[in-house]
Amino acid sequence: MSEALTWSGLDLQWAYSDVLNRISRHTFCKHKAFDILQDAIVYFAVSRSPYRDTEPQAYLNGIVNNLLVNQYRQEVKFVPYDEVALEESTTDYSPEQLYETKQKLFYLQRIVDLLPEKCRQVFWLFHVDGLKQKEIADKLGISLNMVEKHMIRAMLDLRAAKQKLL
Structure with a gap:
């Protein structure tokens, strides 16, 4: 029986078989899966969390899950050009x-x-520029609570306007 290949308590054979296959099922691309796993191992390597040493597999799985969520968020920001072109060409108003x-x-x-x-x-920075509420608060020099209140006010005004339009 072969000896397990481990590094910092992490079973690399497990990582490059089970974890890589799980990532591949989520990304539908072996290359993206390798990239995500490599990033996860780098984050694992530089982490100073106590969980890294006590539960290395669970900790790596958590990192992988976070990276998969980040990758999904990045993908939904963009629409492939061919989909937009097809949509525009079939729409006649x-x-x-x-x-x-x-x-x-x-x-x-x-x-x-x-x-x-x-x-x-606040409305413009959030909805058009895509900043997070904390970033808006820092940029405008106001509290996070005020950012939330401004967002609520803007959304209520726009909802009232929408009801008038319909």
């Missing part, structure tokens, strides 16, 4: 539909423009 859509967008822009300045900035 009548002049009336275009005018109606333009009017709705104009109305919504007016609602956003009428928000107080900080509220408008």
Whole structure:
């Protein structure tokens, strides 16, 4: 029977067989799976968590799960160009539909423009620039609680505007 190949308490044979296969099932790509596993092992190597030594396999699984979530979030941010081009080419709008859509967008822009300045900035940074609430608070020099209140105010105003439009 062969001796297990271990490193820092981590069974590398297990990592490169079981964990790699699990990652491959999630990513549908062996190359992405290798990248994620390599990243996980690097994070494992530089970690100073006590769980790294006491439960190395569970700790590596946790790192892999977090990396899979991050990879999924990154993928959903982008739409392949061919899907967008196909969607655009099959969509023909009548002049009336275009005018109606333009009017709705104009109305919504007016609602956003009428928000107080900080509220408008928070809304824009969150929904357009994609910043997290903590990043917005740091950037604008306000508390996280105020960011949440501004978001609620903006969403309530936009919801009321949407109900008027429909």
